Amino acid sequence: MKLKVLYFARLRERLGVAEEVIELPDGMGMVAMLLDVLRTRGGVWAEELAAGKNFRVAVNQDMAGMEVPIEDGDEVAIFPPVTGG
């Protein structure tokens, strides 16, 4: 399945990517699994997305926890804790 993955703010700058399309094997249907795949890239990816790091994930524009299911065509965004207001 294909996912559109977006990065924002400090994470966008640090990872050097604003947006990409990621192809995952079918059955990798949770946020946690996408993150595992991204961490296997090593370097800043492994560092910034490590389990203890403070980042947020949204699936189809809704804040999402690690267990939230992802499906073909979904938009997943990964970003630092928000600081608006």
Place this chain on the structure above:
Amino acid sequence: MKLKVLYFARLRERLGVAEEVIELPDGMGMVAMLLDVLRTRGGVWAEELAAGKNFRVAVNQDMAGMEVPIEDGDEVAIFPPVTGG
């Protein structure tokens, strides 16, 4: 001693007085004693200023309890609970 006594809002209308000067014997030096004197007028005075009634007193423009001292020349105001804002 002489006191200037003011009445406001519903109490002013009900008592029929906006302002008066009251001469009290020296030594009647507390809010409670002024109220006793006013109640002896009977009628609406006894009724509106009865102990269980809900009214407020200010001495020299500060909210005051029954025990607050009053002195010659003081301005005492008696009024219903406030309803501004």
Place this chain on the structure above:
Amino acid sequence: MMKIIVSEKDFDIGAEMTALRAGNPQIGAIANFVGLVRDTNGGSDVASMLLEHYPAMTHRALEAIVAEAGRRWSLLDVTVIHRVGELRPGDQIVLVAVASRHRADAFSACEFIMDYLKTQAPFWKKEQTPDGARWVEQRATDDQAAARWSE
């Protein structure tokens, strides 16, 4: 710093907010409350409202309330404006605007000032309704709202 006005005249919220902010770049938060005359109250239509006050005491009472807020929270500036005289539905009655560095102080102080104003500042409302004029009575919730700050 504080600005307190008791007046028959209406006020301009935008202008007051601009004045409150002017020249203080430390201000990060302004919490603001505006009270308006509603066209009904307690099930009756309200055609107009007369706001009576105790002129010698009003300003002093508002000043004391704002000073107490300044002791409890870290504030940069406060504006309080309260109308008196005859008002109609939709008219502005009161403005409380509190400026501080961070929002928690501004929110708490703004609500505190309104709660105390409602129980300590000598204003009284008289409404004109189809059944005649009536003095507004203090709501029990106003006393409770003020009481929670002394806990």
Place this chain on the structure above:
Amino acid sequence: MMKIIVSEKDFDIGAEMTALRAGNPQIGAIANFVGLVRDTNGGSDVASMLLEHYPAMTHRALEAIVAEAGRRWSLLDVTVIHRVGELRPGDQIVLVAVASRHRADAFSACEFIMDYLKTQAPFWKKEQTPDGARWVEQRATDDQAAARWSE
């Protein structure tokens, strides 16, 4: 009813308050919060600030927060405006204005919306300081402020 705007353009508080009140004589209370860019933060001078957001999500997130406030309190209307793009000290960042019959609902909902906006709406601030650019980090107190509403 709600009005939500995410824009690079500045807003006029007076005009927004007038629009919020227009045509609803049941409104007795408006609680209002304005956030401003401060000229210092964490001990450094701030020359300017860039507000980034996640355009596809921002409006939706603000709508969800306002809708949740509408479920918790009795509200008549809400306006939320959040700026994005480059801002300078003294500039307005955010406006949250909540109209209701009585003030308790307006105050609580306004503070709730700000607390949730600070932790749930996808905005990020980057400050220009004499030491270079830096991303603002979420304050622990913001998380705590949002958490108290779920107690």
